[in-house]
Amino acid sequence: MMPTVAGAVPAKRNAWRPRVRRSVVTGVATIVALLVAWWLSTSVLGLVGPARFPSPEAFVAALQRIWTQGYAGGTLIEHVVQSVRLVFVGFLTAVAVGVPLGFLMGYDRRIEAFVNPVFLVLRPIPPLAWIPLAIVWFSLGDASKVFVIFVSAFVPSVINTYTGVRNVRKHLIEAALVHGASRGRVIREVYLPDASPMIFTGLRLSLQASWTTLVAAELVGAFLGLGRALQTAYRDVNTPMILVAMVAIAISGALTTILLARLEKRVIRWRAEA
Amino acid sequence: MTRAVPLWLYSLSSLVLFFGVWQGVTVLGLVSPFVLPSPVTVAERAIAMMQRPFAGALLWEHAFSSFLRFLGGFGLAAAIGVPLGLMMGRFRLLDEMVTPVFEAYRYVAPLAWVPFAALWFGTGVGGAIMVIFTGAFAPCLINAYRGARLVDKHLIEAAQTHGASEFRIATEVLLPGALPSIVAGLRVSAGLGWQSLIGAELIVVSSGIGYVMIQGQSNLSPQTVITAMLVIGLIGLLIDVGLRGVETAVRRKWEGQ
Amino acid sequence: MSEIVIDKVSKIFGDGGAKPFVAIDGVDLRVEDREFISVVGPSGCGKTTLMRMVAGLETVSRGEIRVAGKPVTGPGPDRAVVFQQFALFPWKTVRENIVFGMRSRGASREERDEAVTYYLRLMKMEGTADKYPHQLSGGMQQRVAIARSYATDPGVLLMDEPFGALDAQTRTIMQEELVRVSKGNPRTVMFITHSVEEAVYLADRVVVMGRNPGHIREVIDVASTRQAERWSEEPIDDVMEKPSFTHLRGQVWRLLREQMGADV
Numbered sequence A: 001m002m003p004t005v006a007g008a009v010p011a012k013r014n015a016w017r018p019r020v021r022r023s024v025v026t027g028v029a030t031i032v033a034l035l036v037a038w039w040l041s042t043s044v045l046g047l048v049g050p051a052r053f054p055s056p057e058a059f060v061a062a063l064q065r066i067w068t069q070g071y072a073g074g075t076l077i078e079h080v081v082q083s084v085r086l087v088f089v090g091f092l093t094a095v096a097v098g099v100p101l102g103f104l105m106g107y108d109r110r111i112e113a114f115v116n117p118v119f120l121v122l123r124p125i126p127p128l129a130w131i132p133l134a135i136v137w138f139s140l141g142d143a144s145k146v147f148v149i150f151v152s153a154f155v156p157s158v159i160n161t162y163t164g165v166r167n168v169r170k171h172l173i174e175a176a177l178v179h180g181a182s183r184g185r186v187i188r189e190v191y192l193p194d195a196s197p198m199i200f201t202g203l204r205l206s207l208q209a210s211w212t213t214l215v216a217a218e219l220v221g222a223f224l225g226l227g228r229a230l231q232t233a234y235r236d237v238n239t240p241m242i243l244v245a246m247v248a249i250a251i252s253g254a255l256t257t258i259l260l261a262r263l264e265k266r267v268i269r270w271r272a273e274a
Numbered sequence B: 001m002t003r004a005v006p007l008w009l010y011s012l013s014s015l016v017l018f019f020g021v022w023q024g025v026t027v028l029g030l031v032s033p034f035v036l037p038s039p040v041t042v043a044e045r046a047i048a049m050m051q052r053p054f055a056g057a058l059l060w061e062h063a064f065s066s067f068l069r070f071l072g073g074f075g076l077a078a079a080i081g082v083p084l085g086l087m088m089g090r091f092r093l094l095d096e097m098v099t100p101v102f103e104a105y106r107y108v109a110p111l112a113w114v115p116f117a118a119l120w121f122g123t124g125v126g127g128a129i130m131v132i133f134t135g136a137f138a139p140c141l142i143n144a145y146r147g148a149r150l151v152d153k154h155l156i157e158a159a160q161t162h163g164a165s166e167f168r169i170a171t172e173v174l175l176p177g178a179l180p181s182i183v184a185g186l187r188v189s190a191g192l193g194w195q196s197l198i199g200a201e202l203i204v205v206s207s208g209i210g211y212v213m214i215q216g217q218s219n220l221s222p223q224t225v226i227t228a229m230l231v232i233g234l235i236g237l238l239i240d241v242g243l244r245g246v247e248t249a250v251r252r253k254w255e256g257q
Numbered sequence C: 001m002s003e004i005v006i007d008k009v010s011k012i013f014g015d016g017g018a019k020p021f022v023a024i025d026g027v028d029l030r031v032e033d034r035e036f037i038s039v040v041g042p043s044g045c046g047k048t049t050l051m052r053m054v055a056g057l058e059t060v061s062r063g064e065i066r067v068a069g070k071p072v073t074g075p076g077p078d079r080a081v082v083f084q085q086f087a088l089f090p091w092k093t094v095r096e097n098i099v100f101g102m103r104s105r106g107a108s109r110e111e112r113d114e115a116v117t118y119y120l121r122l123m124k125m126e127g128t129a130d131k132y133p134h135q136l137s138g139g140m141q142q143r144v145a146i147a148r149s150y151a152t153d154p155g156v157l158l159m160d161e162p163f164g165a166l167d168a169q170t171r172t173i174m175q176e177e178l179v180r181v182s183k184g185n186p187r188t189v190m191f192i193t194h195s196v197e198e199a200v201y202l203a204d205r206v207v208v209m210g211r212n213p214g215h216i217r218e219v220i221d222v223a224s225t226r227q228a229e230r231w232s233e234e235p236i237d238d239v240m241e242k243p244s245f246t247h248l249r250g251q252v253w254r255l256l257r258e259q260m261g262a263d264v
């Protein structure tokens, strides 16, 4: 690709020269500028000391070290696999329980009336506040992490599914009924598809919450995982490794989010493009 | 049509069941009190913590110091996020520059900032405020941005033709126009900020209501942990109710209900 | 035999509550098997409410509605509805939408494929079977909705301002097509509209309703004139210029105008 200078895009489009959107150019330029500023202020000018923020060289060296020799009880891959695994187990369990529950609450007012009060008591407690209790109950192993991830991912799944079902368009339900659809068909062919955009919104928020909670739980105490690497790096005042762990957390989170977005696009194919 | 059973009976029975089962399993000794204390034990513990200091202070003092920190971090996030979001909605170049950086930032879980926050600002108030900030910043910015984008272009042009400066456009057109969206964002961001603070207090900050939980946990006193959880939930709820009040007021004023 | 009998029917919203509202008061009407009636009346006179009660989407407060001799207790595929806002399932293709009601009665695969081909040809929409509703124009969407209801093979078709959301030209085309389609597939039809021309052009009888509370003012016969002058064999514009047509239209208009006058 041949990047063109912003604003200087030729009016006539040439087939061999794909037009690059101005926003992409500006975005890339900003990021490059930031990277250069980072390099200048740490390595070249020494404005920021290594105990505050690492230089790019130190970052690469730390990356190499955790990749090959390992750090805080595992290599980078091992930490990533551990964290992603916990997120998936906690997230999927929460979704498997939360979506059906939210669905029932939206579908039947009696179930809503029954579940809501307990929900109202427990919901204001932020998921992270469950970490100490989880440790009391399950000690520091995987189970306590899965539990708190479950708690944090559960709420958005329930609420958004509930809202989605509540807002299923009434005239579509009626259209199904007047064409003889059974209750099962109305649920499968009207409620589920019409609520699915909201359900996916809930899944996205759940996944995001899962990562936040996992990182916190692993920082509080863990034997392996990205949060554990981050915690060890902090105790060692190893700023390059702190940055490596943060970047790894961001990339892992981004990849799982993209995976979910792919799935969403597949399921909601029928939607009009914007 | 009349229902056989009124809905509120379902709600009541659910609460009775919840606390009944909790009290039941603990009184019958089905679970150890070191795993799950009974509701009564928790209530007693809460009263005790209001009268005698635990981890250096009374319960409400811990809660209050956490709340003050929250206000600091949340205020900072709003003070930076909202104007930046508004400006991004107004100036395309700024939008194009900040957006990719912001997108990358959004994938970093807020608590992952704890180490840098502690190294840069210490494990006292400074570090805690930075963690709250990183948790609360994103919704402030996004909602101000969206709100600004939705402001009628004609209003901005009308202001320009009447000779308004950029500052006056920002404060007298963009800000009021985007206010409903901004307030909605503040509510989300307050929730995230409050929870980030609790996380920070669990990890490095050795004071505040989150620290009470960690102390309770290492003292093998789950009733202390649960008391703190309830206080945290209560404060979170009060923050949300307060902001919801603001949201309703703004909406009523701007949109005529 | 799918005749509709509306027997002294009233509808009171919020019955038993603090503010009951009488929407329909003592309506008596019999629609013969395979008869096409249109219903006109000022806004809020209860046309939709009446139709929804026949569909079984709304309960009857007093009186009874019978279709094919059986009292209506809920919605069913013997009384398919075409809604003003089409109500196509956005997540289903044109094909899947058309066969939705057929599947309720367990139609075989061949039967369904055949119906899709038949109705798409009838609606002049060949080649759109695998499109999603959002890829179609408003007129096409409404044709699919009509095809879906016909394919369900109901004894009774209920249409609530089905052409209300269409532009004038599309609307005229749709009116002609509806006449053509109903000629080949006669059903008992209750057709609600705000357009007096449309009501007179399509129906065997025009039911004029009044409001406060909703009631039937008069029923005007069109079938005898239509048959005598063979309207259905001529283009819509020619029909609308006939003196017999303008006469009937004027009659309905006057009834409606009186309604408006009574309001002021």
Ligand SMILES: Nc1ncnc2c1ncn2[C@@H]1O[C@H](COP(=O)(O)OP(=O)(O)OP(=O)(O)O)[C@@H](O)[C@H]1O
Pocket (backbone or CB within 6 Å): C013, C014, C021, C023, C041, C042, C043, C044, C045, C046, C047, C048, C049, C050
């Ligand atoms: N669910 C409801 N609850 C209370 N009142 C209702 C309800 N549905 C309709 N009404 C009232 O009943 C009256 C008749 O409404 P309906 O929709 O049947 O009128 P309409 O003749 O179809 O009007 P339009 O021509 O505008 O579609 C109106 O006054 C309306 O406000």
Ligand SMILES: [Mg+2]
Pocket (backbone or CB within 6 Å): C047, C048, C049, C160
């Ligand atoms: Mg109506």
